[in-house]
Amino acid sequence: MKLGLAIEELHRSENHLHATLLAVSDRHAADHEVFHVARDIARWSDRHVQALAAIGHDYGLELDPEPDRSPGVLEAVRQTASDLFGRRSEPGLVLLADLRHVHRVAAGVSLDWELLAQAAQGARKRELLELAESCHPETLRQVKWANAKLKESATQALVS
Amino acid sequence: MPRTDRIAEPWGTRTPYGPGEPWPVRVDTHLAEGVTEDDVDAWVQSASLLHSNGDGLDIAVRNGRIVGVRGRAVDRVNHGRVDPKDLFGWQANESPDRLTRPLIRRDGELVECDWDTAMDAVAGRCRELLDEQGPSAVGFYTTGQLFLEEYYTLGLIAHGGIGTNHVDGNTRLCTATAAAALKESFGTDGQPGSYTDVDSADVICLYGHNVAETQTVLWARMLDRLAGTDPPAVVCVDPRETPVARAATVHLAPRPGTNVVLMNALQHELVRNGWIDRDYVDAHTVGFAELEDRLGAYTPERAAEICDVPADRIREAARLIGTAERLMSTVLQGFYQSHQATAAAVQVNNIHLLRGMLGRPGCGLLQMNGQPTAENTRECGADGDLPGFRNWSNDEHVAELARIWNVEQLDIPHYSPPTHAMQIFRYAEEGSIRFLWITATNPAVSLPELARVRSILAQERLFVVVSDLYLTETAAFADVVLPCATWGEKTGTFTNADRTVHLSEKAVDPPGEARPDLDVFLDFARRLDLRDKDGAPLVTWQEPEAAFEAWKECSRGRPCDYSGLTYAQLRGDSGVQWPVTADAPDGTERLYADGAFMAHPDYCESYGRDLVTGAPFEESEYRALNPEGRAVLRAAEYVPPHELPDADHPFQLITGRTLYHFHTRTKTARAPQLQAAAREVWVEMSAADAAARDLAEGDLLEVRTSRGRVRARLRVSGIRDGVLFLPFHYGYWDASGAEPERAANELTPTDWDPVSKQPIFKTAAAAVDLVERGGVSAAPTTTASRPVSDGVPPTRGGATAEVLEEVR
Numbered sequence: 001m002k003l004g005l006a007i008e009e010l011h012r013s014e015n016h017l018h019a020t021l022l023a024v025s026d027r028h029a030a031d032h033e034v035f036h037v038a039r040d041i042a043r044w045s046d047r048h049v050q051a052l053a054a055i056g057h058d059y060g061l062e063l064d065p066e067p068d069r070s071p072g073v074l075e076a077v078r079q080t081a082s083d084l085f086g087r088r089s090e091p092g093l094v095l096l097a098d099l100r101h102v103h104r105v106a107a108g109v110s111l112d113w114e115l116l117a118q119a120a121q122g123a124r125k126r127e128l129l130e131l132a133e134s135c136h137p138e139t140l141r142q143v144k145w146a147n148a149k150l151k152e153s154a155t156q157a158l159v160s
Numbered sequence: 161m162p163r164t165d166r167i168a169e170p171w172g173t174r175t176p177y178g179p180g181e182p183w184p185v186r187v188d189t190h191l192a193e194g195v196t197e198d199d200v201d202a203w204v205q206s207a208s209l210l211h212s213n214g215d216g217l218d219i220a221v222r223n224g225r226i227v228g229v230r231g232r233a234v235d236r237v238n239h240g241r242v243d244p245k246d247l248f249g250w251q252a253n254e255s256p257d258r259l260t261r262p263l264i265r266r267d268g269e270l271v272e273c274d275w276d277t278a279m280d281a282v283a284g285r286c287r288e289l290l291d292e293q294g295p296s297a298v299g300f301y302t303t304g305q306l307f308l309e310e311y312y313t314l315g316l317i318a319h320g321g322i323g324t325n326h327v328d329g330n331t332r333l334c335t336a337t338a339a340a341a342l343k344e345s346f347g348t349d350g351q352p353g354s355y356t357d358v359d360s361a362d363v364i365c366l367y368g369h370n371v372a373e374t375q376t377v378l379w380a381r382m383l384d385r386l387a388g389t390d391p392p393a394v395v396c397v398d399p400r401e402t403p404v405a406r407a408a409t410v411h412l413a414p415r416p417g418t419n420v421v422l423m424n425a426l427q428h429e430l431v432r433n434g435w436i437d438r439d440y441v442d443a444h445t446v447g448f449a450e451l452e453d454r455l456g457a458y459t460p461e462r463a464a465e466i467c468d469v470p471a472d473r474i475r476e477a478a479r480l481i482g483t484a485e486r487l488m489s490t491v492l493q494g495f496y497q498s499h500q501a502t503a504a505a506v507q508v509n510n511i512h513l514l515r516g517m518l519g520r521p522g523c524g525l526l527q528m529n530g531q532p533t534a535e536n537t538r539e540c541g542a543d544g545d546l547p548g549f550r551n552w553s554n555d556e557h558v559a560e561l562a563r564i565w566n567v568e569q570l571d572i573p574h575y576s577p578p579t580h581a582m583q584i585f586r587y588a589e590e591g592s593i594r595f596l597w598i599t600a601t602n603p604a605v606s607l608p609e610l611a612r613v614r615s616i617l618a619q620e621r622l623f624v625v626v627s628d629l630y631l632t633e634t635a636a637f638a639d640v641v642l643p644c645a646t647w648g649e650k651t652g653t654f655t656n657a658d659r660t661v662h663l664s665e666k667a668v669d670p671p672g673e674a675r676p677d678l679d680v681f682l683d684f685a686r687r688l689d690l691r692d693k694d695g696a697p698l699v700t701w702q703e704p705e706a707a708f709e710a711w712k713e714c715s716r717g718r719p720c721d722y723s724g725l726t727y728a729q730l731r732g733d734s735g736v737q738w739p740v741t742a743d744a745p746d747g748t749e750r751l752y753a754d755g756a757f758m759a760h761p762d763y764c765e766s767y768g769r770d771l772v773t774g775a776p777f778e779e780s781e782y783r784a785l786n787p788e789g790r791a792v793l794r795a796a797e798y799v800p801p802h803e804l805p806d807a808d809h810p811f812q813l814i815t816g817r818t819l820y821h822f823h824t825r826t827k828t829a830r831a832p833q834l835q836a837a838a839r840e841v842w843v844e845m846s847a848a849d850a851a852a853r854d855l856a857e858g859d860l861l862e863v864r865t866s867r868g869r870v871r872a873r874l875r876v877s878g879i880r881d882g883v884l885f886l887p888f889h890y891g892y893w894d895a896s897g898a899e900p901e902r903a904a905n906e907l908t909p910t911d912w913d914p915v916s917k918q919p920i921f922k923t924a925a926a927a928v929d930l931v932e933r934g935g936v937s938a939a940p941t942t943t944a945s946r947p948v949s950d951g952v953p954p955t956r957g958g959a960t961a962e963v964l965e966e967v968r
Contacts, residue, residue, distance in 0.1 A: 030586075030589070030590075031586065032582070032586075032910045032911055032912070033582075033583075033774070033912065033914055033917075036802050036911055036914075037772075037773055037774065037914050039802075040772060040773075040799050040802075041772065041773060043799075091590060092590060092592070141770055141772070141773055141775070142773075144770065144773070144775045145770065145773035145774075145775045147775070148773070148774075148775035148776055149775070151576055152576045152577060154576075155296070155325070155575055155576060156296055156579075156587055156592055157592075159294060159296050160293055160294070160296040160297060160587075160592035
């Protein structure tokens with residue numbers, strides 16, 4: 001059984017998504033909706049990391065329930081820098097690149113949940129399946145957010 | 161005849177009535193000093209322009225001047241009553257500082273010029289940028305105060321002619337969430353209920369809606385029910401002790417930013433107690449299972465903890481709502497301008513769906529708005545949406561519009577959601593919008609985080625055009641200022657919050673060279689030489705009535721169908737509710753009778769959005785969810801507010817309005833009675849908070865957030881502990897100090913609801929410091945700002961505020 005491996009990988013990828021969302025948020029402090037929504041939905045990954053750490057015990061895993069965080073000082077510098085550079089039009093292009101990255105990372109997490117759900121079904125692990133069923137929809141919402149935001153931001157950034 | 165001081169008694173004399181009885185007529189008249197009804201040369205039909213209620217009134221004209229107003233007894237909305245703002249506000253039309261000539265910036269100064277010079281500069285710069293960058297360089301920020309004909313023309317010019325996606329109104333600040341919430345639940349915008357539901361409701365719920373100050377005549381109707389036999393119970397959700405809260409059976413004062421939790425707890429109780437109409441839910445809605453699942457965790461106890469409202473009081477409110485036979489609900493800024501705005505407003509729709517209370521007398525659901533013509537920006541596409549509540553992501557809808565306008569489908573931008581106001585300013589900030597035409601609104605006072613807004617408007621690289629009546633704080637940043645005609649000086653129609661259309665006729669000439677906005681837009685289109693796809697002029701009308709006729713065709717078959725309505729019909733009893741069609745020639749009182757919704761995937765205005773991320777759903781998702789076009793029960797999880805109090809900023813700051821002023825006071829401060837009633841900004845704090853800091857009524861305080869500071873005198877009021885209130889009306893054109901320390905929006909954050917894009921004015925972390933002891937706060941005593949202590953001089957209008965009230 002390689003369920004432990006799947007949980008560990010998901011724990012890693014959710015952690016990465018959490019950090020990615022916070023980093024993108026910090027970089028776009030002058031794009032206020034991106035700043036706030038990225039933080040709001042990073043919470044979902046935070047919760048997923050906690051839940052995976054908790055269920056990991058049943059599979060002999062010692063996973064950190066706290067998601068990784070970038071150091072506070074760096075965060076502040078990023079926010080100030082993004083406020084200062086908010087007057088230039090290049091941030092529009094940086095935003096597109098960042099949203100594309102979020103989409104890719106979140107899509108990876110989504111696939112990891114698919115894998116875990118398949119494995120949980122095969123192994124008849126009800127709790128694990130329920131966890132996947134409750135978390136995966138939030139991952140899909142993260143994917144759709146990145147997609148929608150990208151679509152919405154693309155035209156102005158590319159034609160002007 | 162009895163006269164009432166309508167500053168001291170804003171709602172006037174009571175005319176009690178019982179359930180199902182007609183609301184008595186009371187005709188309010190106010191004329192200039194020394195003028196009697198016999199002196200009036202003409203009474204010209206119109207409706208109120210200083211709030212969204214749509215009260216029918218006639219303008220008194222003598223010797224070519226406006227000399228007063230009188231309520232229209234025949235009008236379905238007000239039965240003769242007039243709001244104090246309209247009783248006195250007309251005086252602003254004659255203010256000596258009206259703009260009478262265009263202004264253009266020369267060597268850094270605004271100087272007078274002729275119209276030709278001004279419009280050449282406006283159209284010239286626009287054309288230059290279209291050639292150089294294309295439509296993405298051009299933005300329009302309009303208002304909730306023009307007429308339908310003007311919005312429709314602007315929408316056509318911007319969307320069909322120029323092809324820009326950057327069109328929005330200040331209605332984004334007042335009514336965007338109403339529209340968004342209706343789209344989420346019913347697939348399309350459109351007010352379900354009617355003001356007449358007050359006449360028979362047995363429970364009236366007001367969610368973040370201080371109707372007593374925002375729509376005084378609607379509150380007078382409610383007060384008359386409360387004074388009559390068999391009065392309705394009232395549930396009030398508001399952190400302030402408003403007149404509504406004082407009259408309420410149950411008052412819930414949640415922590416700002418927690419409305420979703422409270423609404424979920426109310427629904428939790430409805431479901432748990434079986435106070436739902438299961439047959440209605442099964443037959444007419446989708447989404448119940450998910451909603452029920454979501455509500456499970458939101459017990460009254462959990463809500464009590466998060467919202468700081470007693471659990472028993474939540475249960476009591478739920479019992480009133482759950483056992484009502486005719487439930488009426490209204491919603492306004494306490495929800496719309498607060499955190500999770502759309503998610504919370506949608507839950508009110510859910511309650512009506514769960515209880516099957518729609519489309520019947522007394523079962524009114526009113527997602528309100530703030531401004532008189534806000535509804536028309538939504539219908540006509542001046543708020544960015546496509547006209548006629550068409551769906552920008554439905555190619556068929558865009559194709560139909562392209563046929564009506566005779567343009568190529570690709571010329572109408574529909575590649576993404578329309579650019580909302582806050583994003584328009586963001587694009588201007590980063591330099592991709594370089595032409596911004598602001599009509600009849602004052603973002604330099606009304607938008608959040610004013611230091612940022614000023615820095616955007618002040619940029620050399622941004623060409624700013626301002627159309628207004630006065631040299632506002634915003635106009636001071638303009639490259640060209642266009643003097644415009646206002647209410648009473650031009651003809652057009654507008655629609656209130658319960659879909660009632662009124663005609664407002666020209667009563668007098670505008671001052672000097674001021675022109676109606678419609679004429680200015682038409683001139684602009686001519687100078688740009690905008691053409692349809694066959695090379696004919698794009699805009700085919702020259703007069704308001706012809707614009708209205710064109711709009712009727714555009715609206716035909718859509719939810720806001722005006723096709724059966726004419727100016728002649730509007731000159732009758734006054735006040736007709738859309739849709740008006742061949743089948744419903746007298747209009748339609750309520751939408752959605754018998755669960756007949758307009759949410760079919762092929763017809764709906766929107767496929768909905770994720771209530772947390774704001775991401776629009778795809779057509780395929782919506783089709784799978786709602787193939788038959790039922791109403792949608794939308795579940796929402798709570799997300800904590802983005803800015804919470806901490807040790808340095810221990811208060812939650814909310815901003816709002818007072819009864820006596822409208823928007824940024826451009827008109828109401830120029831009406832002496834209104835200005836005297838609330839002459840200066842104030843700050844409200846609870847008695848416990850004031851005592852804990854040794855502060856007293858009238859002390860001068862400095863209110864701080866991380867964005868700025870405001871100086872205001874303290875009113876110790878009935879507001880909930882931990883919350884400060886500042887009215888947002890006060891800007892700088894009549895300020896005494898040189899520092900920008902008067903406007904509430906110096907303090908507010910740049911943050912908006914991801915669904916409706918409405919800015920959040922009601923959750924900022926703030927601190928206060930004492931500046932100076934003693935003094936008199938200018939806060940009115942008649943309203944939510946009523947003092948808790950005795951000894952504060954009462955708000956009075958005196959002889960010049962006396963109004964004739966004739967009860968018939």
